[in-house]
Amino acid sequence: MLNNIVKLIKATIIDLIVALLVTAILYTALELFLGQEISMVFGIANTISIDTTNKNNKQTEYDKTKNKLKVYPEYGTQYATIEISKINVDLPVYYGDTLEVLKKGVGHSSGSYFPGEGGSIVYMGHNSKNVFRRFGELQIGDTINIKTNYGEFKYLINDMQIVDETDTEKLPIQKNEETLMIYTCYPFNNIGYATQRYVVYAKLEK
Amino acid sequence: MITIMKLLIKLLIKLLKTVFIILLTVMIIGIAAIKILSSTILDEAYVFRKLRSSNYYDSIYQELKSNFENYIGPSGLEESVLDDICTVEDIQNDTETILGNIYEGTNKKVDTTAIQERLKNNIEKSLNQLKETKQADPNIDQFVEEISNEYINTISHTDYEEKLNNVYQKAIQIIKIGKIGLWIASIIIIILLIVLNIKSINRALANIGISFASAGAFIISGYYILMYNIRIEHLRVLNNSISMAFQEAIREIFNNINSAGIIIGIIGIVLIILGNILKKDK
Numbered sequence: 001m002l003n004n005i006v007k008l009i010k011a012t013i014i015d016l017i018v019a020l021l022v023t024a025i026l027y028t029a030l031e032l033f034l035g036q037e038i039s040m041v042f043g044i045a046n047t048i049s050i051d052t053t054n055k056n057n058k059q060t061e062y063d064k065t066k067n068k069l070k071v072y073p074e075y076g077t078q079y080a081t082i083e084i085s086k087i088n089v090d091l092p093v094y095y096g097d098t099l100e101v102l103k104k105g106v107g108h109s110s111g112s113y114f115p116g117e118g119g120s121i122v123y124m125g126h127n128s129k130n131v132f133r134r135f136g137e138l139q140i141g142d143t144i145n146i147k148t149n150y151g152e153f154k155y156l157i158n159d160m161q162i163v164d165e166t167d168t169e170k171l172p173i174q175k176n177e178e179t180l181m182i183y184t185c186y187p188f189n190n191i192g193y194a195t196q197r198y199v200v201y202a203k204l205e206k
Numbered sequence: 207m208i209t210i211m212k213l214l215i216k217l218l219i220k221l222l223k224t225v226f227i228i229l230l231t232v233m234i235i236g237i238a239a240i241k242i243l244s245s246t247i248l249d250e251a252y253v254f255r256k257l258r259s260s261n262y263y264d265s266i267y268q269e270l271k272s273n274f275e276n277y278i279g280p281s282g283l284e285e286s287v288l289d290d291i292c293t294v295e296d297i298q299n300d301t302e303t304i305l306g307n308i309y310e311g312t313n314k315k316v317d318t319t320a321i322q323e324r325l326k327n328n329i330e331k332s333l334n335q336l337k338e339t340k341q342a343d344p345n346i347d348q349f350v351e352e353i354s355n356e357y358i359n360t361i362s363h364t365d366y367e368e369k370l371n372n373v374y375q376k377a378i379q380i381i382k383i384g385k386i387g388l389w390i391a392s393i394i395i396i397i398l399l400i401v402l403n404i405k406s407i408n409r410a411l412a413n414i415g416i417s418f419a420s421a422g423a424f425i426i427s428g429y430y431i432l433m434y435n436i437r438i439e440h441l442r443v444l445n446n447s448i449s450m451a452f453q454e455a456i457r458e459i460f461n462n463i464n465s466a467g468i469i470i471g472i473i474g475i476v477l478i479i480l481g482n483i484l485k486k487d488k
Contacts, residue, residue, distance in 0.1 A: 011482040012475075015412055019419035019474065022231055026424055045436045099276045126276070190282045192345025193352060 062150035067118050069150075075110065080148040082106050082123065082182075087134035093123065093146070102126055106182075112173055115146045115153040115204075119175035123182040127198075132184035135198055144180060144202050155180045155202035162186055165195050178204040223402050223413060226395050230417035233392040235424055238466045240385050246459050248377065250309035253455075254302065260454045263298045265447035270297070270360050274353060281349050287328040292321050292357060304362045308371050316361055318354040325350050408484035415477025422471020429464040 030038070060079050061071040073079035073095040080093040097107035106125040113119030125131040144155045163170040163183075171181050180202040185194035246252050257263065274288045300316045307314060329346055396414060403410035438456050442449045 008479070008482050011412075011485065012478050015416050015478045015482070016419060016475070018227075019416045019478075020423060022228055022416065022420035023423040023427070025228060026231060026235075026420070027427075042435045045441070099273065103272065103276055128278075187282075190345070192281055192283070193277075193348040194281070194345075 060149055062116055062148075067116060069114050069117065072114070076101060078105070079108075080115065080146050083145040083147065084138070084142070085145075086139075086142045087132075087137050089132070089134075091125070091131065097124055106131070113175065113178075115148055115178075115180075116151055117175075118178050120171075120173045121178070121180045122171055122173070123180065125182070125184055127184040127186070127188045127190075127194075132182075133188055135184050135200065136188055138200055143205075144182070144200075146180070154205045156205050157200055157202045159201040161199050161201070163197050163199055165197055170199060180204070219402055223399065226399050226402070227413055227417050227420070230392060230395045230399070230414065231420045231424065233388050233395065234417060234421035234470060236384065236388045237392065238421070238425060238470060240381055240388070242459060242462045242466060244381060244385075246462065247455060248374070248381065250305065253305060253309075256455050256458075257301065257451055260451040262447050262451045263294050263301065265450060266297050266301070266360065267292075267294045269447055270357060273356050273360060277349065277352055277356070283329060283349070284332045287325065287332050288353075289328065291324045291328065291353070296321070297361060300361050308374050311371070311375060316358050318357055321357055322350050322354050325353055406485070408481045410481075411484065412478050412481030415474045415479075415481055417474070418470050418477060419474025422467050422469075422474050425463060425467030425470060429460060429467060432460060432463070 060069060060073045062068075063070045076094060076096045076098070078092045078094050081090065082093050083090050092105040093108055094101040094105060095108050095110065097109050101107045102125065106123050108114075109122035109124065112122040115121060127133055127135065138157055138160065140157055140159065142157045144157065146153045146155070161170060171183070181199055182202075183197045183199040186196040186198040187194065188198070270292065271288070274291075275285070278285050278288060303314050303316060306312055326346075329350075399413050400407065400410045403413065436456075438453050438460070441453055441456065
């Protein structure tokens, strides 16, 4: 009886080992023939896997020798704050210009340069009371401070214009002179959908 | 010569048995995968259940309210104009319409007429209270249209609806053919294994058991590989509401995979033990 049980256990273990060998053969075949596709699937899964526990990007790095950012902030994350003491504005600045971003604060147009890079910087925000409702009170000579984790930048307002929403020529992107352009919807007390924009232009104070 | 021939035939039979065991393992894994997919993300009723259980409609309602607020700031209108322009029930009905388009191949559109009327009424009341004139009518019409478009886009993510529709229809076709093919192939392989083990049927049982045990081990280890490589809690699809429902569905699918692997593995072990118990002493 005991002999039979031992034989049974041995035979079962051998069959289970064979089963595991078959599993190993299948995984090897899978890796050989579909390895790239599987890596691609995991890559896609990682692409749509976003760790949102650390919203503030602390990794923005600035290269002083080249006047350029070495590491850019992640899209949708806060990288600076904007202060306009004249109209009591102290708001976060996010990289990006989606509705989601504008709900939280001021957006930075992804097609423009960053503070310190010596080119055109374009910010935008709603004309709601929590953001830029008092934009119309700004005058030439008022200051705008941008504080980033790589430095503080002070800009002096030198112009204001009312432009059509489609007139992109009024927000020129160039890399010769650091210019901050901030716009919001106009008129400030408009009812309905605003088709104009109020743009404030400011130059970096040397 | 005859001995060599006999040896070669024995080797061939062993090789064939090994190949059939491997093939049967693949069939079992395929059948399990189709069963899991068909009872989860490819099943319309399952998706509706998941959306309800993950409070998707309430979540989308909050998200819509928040998205609408983006338009209020620049519009100059009172925030109250957005009150009660859509309900959770509207969102549920319209979402199920969109999903129906994907799962049933229909082409129904989301109708925002009621939302637009409610919004226009709210705006009129608000403007009357503020004693504003209606000089801004064209802008208000555009505002109503923007809100309406925001609603449709948040509910349906129009860009993706058509793509999902095509993908789903193709997937269903493949699964229908695959299911039949896999079952027929499995039955054929089992018959062949019995034929190859005609002198000792118990070995056929054990061989089938090896396939099941191997499939079970493959599926269970696959579950752990997936869990290691995919951080479910960090998956983001379109918006937070869809992400939550998606994460819950993926979690359930992974659990189903693990359970399927355990059940199949146990069946395999039982068949192996039975096959060895029934073994006749030579």
